[in-house]
Amino acid sequence: MTIAGDEPSLGAPDDLSPREREAVSALVRAMADDEFVLAERYTEWQVRSPTLESDLALSNVAQDEYGHARLWYDLLQDFGASEAELIWEADPVDFRHATLVELPFPEGDWADPILRSYLFDVYEKLHLEALEDSSYPRIRDRVGKVQSEETFHREHAENWLERLCADPDGRERVQFAADRLFPYGLTLFVPTDRESAIVDLGIRTDPLDSLREDWFAEVIPFLESLGIDLPVTDDGVVEVELPEKIGRRGDHTDHWPDLFAEFTHTYREMDLDEPPRLMEDPDDVG
Amino acid sequence: MSADGPEEFDGAADGETGPRYCTYTSYEDGEPVDGFPWTGPTGRGADENGVADRIADALDDVEDPEMPISVLDLGLVYGVTVEDGQATVDLTLTYTGCPARDLLQENVRRAVADVEGVEAAEVRLVWQPEWTVEMVTDDGKDQLREFGLSI
DSSP, X not given: XXXXXXXXXXXXXXXXXXXXXXXHHHHHHHHHHHHHHXXXXXXXXXXXXXXXXXXXXXXXXXXXXXXXXXXXXXXXXXXXXXXXXXXXXXXXXXXXXXXXXXXXXXXXXXXXXXXXXXXXXXXXXXXXXXXXXXXXXXHHHHHHHHHHHHHHHHHHHHHHHHHHHTSHHHHHHHHHHHHHHHHHHGGGGSOOTTHHHHHHXXXXXXXXXXXXXXXXXXXXXXXXXXXXXXXXXXXXXXXXXXXXXXXXXXXXXXXXXXXXXXXXXXXXXXXXXXOOOSSOOGGGOO | OBTTBOGGGTTTTTSSSSOOOXXXXXXXXXXXXXXXXXXXXXXXXXXXXXXXXXXXXXXXXXXXXXXXXXXXXXXXXXXXXXXXXXXXXXXXXSSTTOTTHXXXXXXXXXXXXXXTTOSEEEEEEOOSSOOOGGGSOHHHHHHHHHHTOOO
16 A cells, blocks of 8 residues: 555646546546445435334435535546536446446345445445545545545444344345345446556555455455355355446446436436527527 | 423333433544634634635625524634635535535625625635534534534
């Protein structure tokens, strides 16, 4: 791990070289989209969670993730794009979130959002730690605030996992969710096409494959302690194949265009992409 | 809750059955950070005729949308500079998911732009140092207690 100050710091948004800018954009786009799409999915549980408290808790987690998405989209807006262009008017293939966060929930399966939150939030903690000494000040300055809001997300997920797994039926549900979601958890660690520049420039101080090892070292023992079977050999080798669709390079599952169409529906219906004209454009009048 | 206090929890707080007190009864305190927040030019009234003092007065009138406290007493203002009539305000928010982000930014911008001696105002959102309850001024803490928060 590099210590801040060892590496030359990158400059202000306008001072970046094309290579630096592309690396920052690729990293931040993936982070922002992860948070935004995960929050979109969480909101589907509003008024459907098993208790009012869990309803409020997950809504609150969703609100935080929207807030974090906004902080990261801000950094893309530094380069000239508007929020509308980045989200509501974007092409679905422009999104770089990992496919873990876009999957629909099996109807009524509370174990899924809980396990998904756990898998994602452990990843997010490790990923943010690797950004604490980022060479890009605009990233570095945001990490502390985001990290401080993440602790209770993990507590919430771990607490629910423990309670679900304390009972055979609940554990079976978590097991089903793990069979489905664990391979998708790996999509979080698939690099974008700018990974080498991201690491070489010190924008993230650890490569994704080393973060994946740290993630295995945390999530596997915890889930196994709850009685969940994971595809890991006795020697600790993880035997999982990556899902067909990853997300980080714009490849998404068939669920993604549907979700995108749904959350952009109101925007399109209001014709916000076509600003109202108060008068005819003088250039168009003969 | 009855006027005599939370009787319904009597005897249950230490029991195995029944409701338990919520363990999150206080805000997590942060550490005070030297030089933050900005509350005026080296203390209010130090520069009564100066533009920075007038900006502090203007910010004292910008209220948080949820609580009866000004953005200045809440400790959201991290810095103010004025150069050739161009004012720049560094503003933070209590949490990232604040749904009044645009509203607060715009209210602050307008309040500052209206100040005599300011031609134009810009608000920059900043996230360092992280806002905690320690950023609230002593006056602000009194106002929040009166409002019913335990800080």
